[in-house]
Amino acid sequence: MPIAKGAPVVDVNQRRIINGGDADVMQLYPMRHTFAWDAYEAGNANHWLPTEISMQLDIEQWKSDSVLSDDERKAFETVLGFFTTADSIAANNVVLAIYKHITSPECRMYLLRQGYEEAIHTHAYQYIVESLGMDESKIFNMYREVEAIYEKDNMVLSLNEGIFDPHFKTGTLENDQKFLENLIVFSLIMEGIFFYSSFAVMFGFQRQHKMTGSAEQIQYIMRDESQHLNFGINLINTIKEEQPEVWTPGFQEHVIDLVKRAVVLEYTFATEVFPRGIFGMNADGFKQYIEHIADRRLERIGLPKQYNVENPFPWMSEAVDLNKEKNFFETRVTEYKTGGQLSW
Numbered sequence: 001m002p003i004a005k006g007a008p009v010v011d012v013n014q015r016r017i018i019n020g021g022d023a024d025v026m027q028l029y030p031m032r033h034t035f036a037w038d039a040y041e042a043g044n045a046n047h048w049l050p051t052e053i054s055m056q057l058d059i060e061q062w063k064s065d066s067v068l069s070d071d072e073r074k075a076f077e078t079v080l081g082f083f084t085t086a087d088s089i090a091a092n093n094v095v096l097a098i099y100k101h102i103t104s105p106e107c108r109m110y111l112l113r114q115g116y117e118e119a120i121h122t123h124a125y126q127y128i129v130e131s132l133g134m135d136e137s138k139i140f141n142m143y144r145e146v147e148a149i150y151e152k153d154n155m156v157l158s159l160n161e162g163i164f165d166p167h168f169k170t171g172t173l174e175n176d177q178k179f180l181e182n183l184i185v186f187s188l189i190m191e192g193i194f195f196y197s198s199f200a201v202m203f204g205f206q207r208q209h210k211m212t213g214s215a216e217q218i219q220y221i222m223r224d225e226s227q228h229l230n231f232g233i234n235l236i237n238t239i240k241e242e243q244p245e246v247w248t249p250g251f252q253e254h255v256i257d258l259v260k261r262a263v264v265l266e267y268t269f270a271t272e273v274f275p276r277g278i279f280g281m282n283a284d285g286f287k288q289y290i291e292h293i294a295d296r297r298l299e300r301i302g303l304p305k306q307y308n309v310e311n312p313f314p315w316m317s318e319a320v321d322l323n324k325e326k327n328f329f330e331t332r333v334t335e336y337k338t339g340g341q342l343s344w
Contacts, residue, residue: 017239018170018179020103028105035234036106039227043113046227048220050124055131055213062132067210071278076211077134078273079198081142082149083221084125086194089156090228091118093186097163101170101179110231117224124217131213148272152194152265159185159258176246180239184255184301187232189262191225192297197270197286200313204279207315233300240302256303259294263307266290281313288312 014021015032031037061067068076094115102108129139143149160182162168170179199222206215240247270286277283291307298305 015104016242017104017107017235018101018176019243028109031106033104033106033234033238035238036104036110036231039231039234040106040110040113042227043110043117043224046220046223049120050127050217053213053216055128058128058211058213059131059133061210062134069278071274071276072205072210075201075273075278076205076214077139078142078146078149079201080125080128080134080139081146082152082194082198082269084122084129084140085143085149085153086190087118087121087125089153090186090190091115091122093160093182094118097160097182098186101163101168107235114228114231117228121221121224124221128214128217146272148265148269152262152269155262155265156185156190156194173245176239176243177248177251180236180246180251181254181258183232183236183239185258187229187236188255188297188301189258191229191232193259193262193266193290193293194269195222195225196293197266197273197290200281200286200289201273201278204281208279236301252303255301256298256306259298260306263290263294285312 015030017033028037094111099108099111099115102111125139128134129136138145143153162178163182168175168178170176199218202211202215202218205211206219267283267287267290270290271283274282288309289312291309292311295305295307295309
């Protein structure tokens with residue numbers, strides 16, 4: 001049916017992250033959630049591909065018997081084993097769960113970009129594994145073999161089964177809280193906590209001038225994930241503003257409990273990655289680092305700190321950690337260039 005001439009445009013005040021009416025047509029204007037459009041443009045500006053990064057030095061070091069210790073090889077493989085599964089879980093959540101319930105067109109635009117970035121990350125892990133001639137079945141099946149990886153993945157998947165149900169719909173208090181829980185688990189916990197000890201390990205290699213091509217790819221991935229985290233936090237805080245009834249004291253306590261559970265799983269994983277410590281980092285130090293990260297994630301969504309600990313790895317702050325709304329790509333030490341012009 002043709003639209004009558006002079007028909008009213010969409011009222012920007014009716015825009016909502018969820019429960020905002022018909023989302024079948026992506027009409028960007030009038031735009032309300034400008035943080036999403038900013039994230040979309042930043043993602044485009046930071047586009048990269050793993051095959052643009054040379055793996056020659058990594059190949060030489062991986063094949064050498066004298067460059068990497070047994071503990072370093074174990075750490076490298078375990079981190080890759082976690083990453084390969086985690087990004088596929090994140091991609092499924094974006095494409096199969098979150099997107100269809102979001103009614104903000106500009107947020108949907110960024111989610112499309114985010115889904116593509118998750119595909120690039122999976123490509124990067126495959127590129128690393130293939131370049132180094134690693135045992136692909138060992139790396140890609142590690143989530144079945146390493147309990148610490150399985151427990152992290154299982155926490156995420158078990159908590160979010162509900163919104164994958166084809167009959168799930170937002171619009172009730174219970175379901176809106178379930179959807180918000182999903183955002184918190186994937187943004188705050190998966191991308192904001194579960195990725196961070198693995199990022200730290202890879203930057204430990206980089207600081208030792210080892211596996212630098214792999215570490216460079218992880219640095220680009222970290223930059224993307226920083227943006228995913230910031231976007232997720234903006235989604236969470238905007239839903240709190242638009243629908244304050246979902247942010248009950250009981251739900252806030254539930255979120256804190258989830259974060260505490262995630263912290264334990266993450267430093268258990270750290271123990272698996274380097275039981276004896278590498279690059280001056282050990283499991284005890286990582287426990288404190290993860291607690292420090294968790295406090296900052298809680299603060300970003302208006303919840304109280306639970307651990308009140310200092311950052312034991314201050315060198316990580318510039319390379320990995322998020323300080324405030326300003327994140328890695330805004331204070332980057334590298335400018336992205338296309339093709340063979342990549343340089344730090």
